[in-house]
Structures are given as structure tokens and as C-alpha cells.
Amino acid sequence: MCIIIQLKLNISLNYRARKQFDLRMSTMVKMDFGGVQEDVITRKEFTVTQAQSILKDEVVATIGYGIQGRSQALNMRDNGIKVIVGQRRGVKWDLAIKDGWVPEQTLFTPEEAARRGTIKMFLLTDAGQKEEWPNIKNGLKSGDALYFSHGFSIVFKEQTNVIPPKDVDVILVAPKGSGTSVRRNFVDGSGINSSFAVFQDATGRALERAKAMGIAIGSGYLFPTTFEKETYSDLTGERGTLMGALAGIIEAQYSTLREHGHSPSEAFNETVEELTQSLIRLVDENGMDWMYNNCSETARIGALRWKERFRLATKPVFDSLYELTAAGEESHIVLERSKEANFKQKLADELNAMGNSELWRAGATVRSLRPKQSNKE
DSSP states (O other): OHHHHHHHHHHHHHHHHHHHHHHHHHHOEEEEETTEEEEEEETTTSOHHHHHHHTTTOOEEEEOOSHHHHHHHHHHHHTTOOEEEEOOSSHHHHHHHHTTOOBTTTEEOHHHHHHHOSEEEEOSOHHHHHHHHHHHHTTOOTTOEEEESSSHHHHTHHHHOOOOOTTSEEEEEEESSOHHHHHHHHHTTOOEEEEEEEEEOSSSOHHHHHHHHHHHTTEEEEEEOOHHHHHHHHHHHHHTTTTHHHHHHHHHHHHHHHHTTOOHHHHHIIIIIHIIIIIHHHHHHHOHHHHHHTSOHHHHHHHHHHHHHHHHHHHHHHHHHHHHHHTTHHHHHHHHHHHSTTHHHHHHHHHHHHHTSHHHHHHHHHHHTSOOOOOOO
16 A cells, blocks of 8 residues: 555656656747857747636735736736735735725725735845844745745845745746836837746745746746845846946046036036947947947047946956855945935935036036937938
């Protein structure tokens, strides 16, 4: 009898493993990324209808109605997924009501939403996740899924204490853009690209849940990663070319031009306006080389020569940034600063100083002078 039971168990486990393998292979396509073959999922291979089928018995609880939480919740609701929102009373609570979420029906406290949901979308700030985790953990039931859009809390669990129980799935879908873009691209029908990962598969369904959630929130395509790789690349990117390095280089060039007698408008036009209104759009269309080929010969020769100097100068900075990120130094700073009593005011003061600088006040005037699109008959 024991042998028969064991055989049935093995058949069941093998079937589940085979089903997961078949699902993984049937929804993946190989694509060439600069000569490297990678697996990718698009809405053609994994449709919204398939996502709806996989999630039909789930209640997705969006914990936090911030930029990502709001956008992902609205997209999923529009895609026919059963969604509820968990949010503290206040400005965002009122915004949720304005967006059509109904108190005690689809809008609850974070604790109550976590209790009711089967997939908990943990979309608070990284510091907020650390603070709220004990309450959310109490709402986890065996077989639930814990969903993240950033691997920070899991990767740096020694700092955040976010350690999920072993009987829940832990999954990630990380849109490659702000929540504003997630919603805007969904509304216009294009979608945004996202990475996805499984950290813990307790049910045997973690992979299909992650894929279904990725498509349901409006992703254009999904590419696999790990919690660690997503976290390290995300923190490096934000501090690097996406925000930190970009702002620093802009400020440096603007200052140099101003120190040599160029007017604020000229310095801004040559530093920011041409970048955002012309060149970066050409990069977006067909790549950096295409942008170069659509500029003057003088610009191309000079840019190619100075590109190497900037690369050599900044590569050690990026190496240091990545090393400190992987070592947990950057996450430690984030969590420590977030605990300061006057943190929000300090952050607001820093951002106000940036906005009130001559550079960005000059930018406001330049933007106001952009020609408006004419209405042609």
C-alpha cells in the first residue's frame, strides 16, 4: 500500500513539475539582445485572457496606493481582475475613493486587505515595507502569494526583517518605469516592459502567478531575472544614468557654461533642452548610433572622442556604486535616513533647492517658450 501511495505521489509531483516546465517553455520566446539569446514573454505568447484564467479565483490586494500601487491596481481592475486596495486614511485614501474604490467593499485598511487577499501586492516604499511588515505578515495564509515590484525588502532581509513564511509564494514583477508610465502606457494601449522573478515557490504555481500578474498589470513584455539582479540593477540605475548621474552631469555642464559667460537660456538650451526635445528622442527611435548619424560631422567627431574620456572617468564611479549596492550600504542609508524624524522635510528641502536653482528656473522659462502645436485646418 505504501508503495502504491508513493507511486501516486511521485506521478502527481512529476505531473506538476512537467506542467510548470510546459508552461515555462510554451510562453517563452528566444530573442537576440546584442548577440546574446534571452527568454522573453510577450502578450502574444501569454495573453490577457490566459492571465485572467489563472487569476480568476484570486483576490489581489494592493497594499499601498502610491504611484506604483495606484497604477497597477487600476490596470488590473480594467483587465477584469478582482482587486482590492489597502491604504491608510488620508490623501491617498480620498484619491482611491475618487478613482472608484469603495470603502468596505474594495477599499480597506492595509491589514484588512492583506487578510482578504490571496495575492498581496506589497507596494509601499522600501522603508514603509519594513514598518508595515508585521501587520501584513499576520494576514498571510498558507498558499497565498506575496508580490513585490522591487526586490529590496527580500534581498536585504537582514536590514528589513521582511522574511516570508515558507508556505507562501514570493514573486516579483518590476515595471521598467515609473507608476505614471505604467498607467499612461496602459491607457494608450502600448504597455510597459517589466522583469519578473520567483523567490519562493510554495504552491507550485508561483511562476504562472508571476507571469499572469505581469501581463495583468499591463506589461508589454516580460523578461526573467532574480530578486538580487533586479535590486542591484535598479539601485545602480537610479543612482546612475537614470537620475543621479544625469542630474550631476547636467549641473556640471550648465555651471561650466555659466562660468564662461553664457546666458542662463543658452546654457540650458545646450545642456537640457536639446537633449530632451531632440537628441534623446532620436536615441529612443533607433539607438545611439542613429542619433549620431543625424547630427553634424563636427558633433560626431567630437562626441566620439569625448565619449571615451567620460567613460573612463565614470567607470570607476559605477564600479564603486555597484559594489556598495551589493554590499548593502545603499540600502542601509535608505532605511536609516527614512527613520529620521524630519526626513520628509529634509527631502523636500533638497528637492526645493534643486527646483529653485537658476538652472531649473531657467528651464521653466525655456519650456514656456516652446512653440505650441498649431491646429491646421
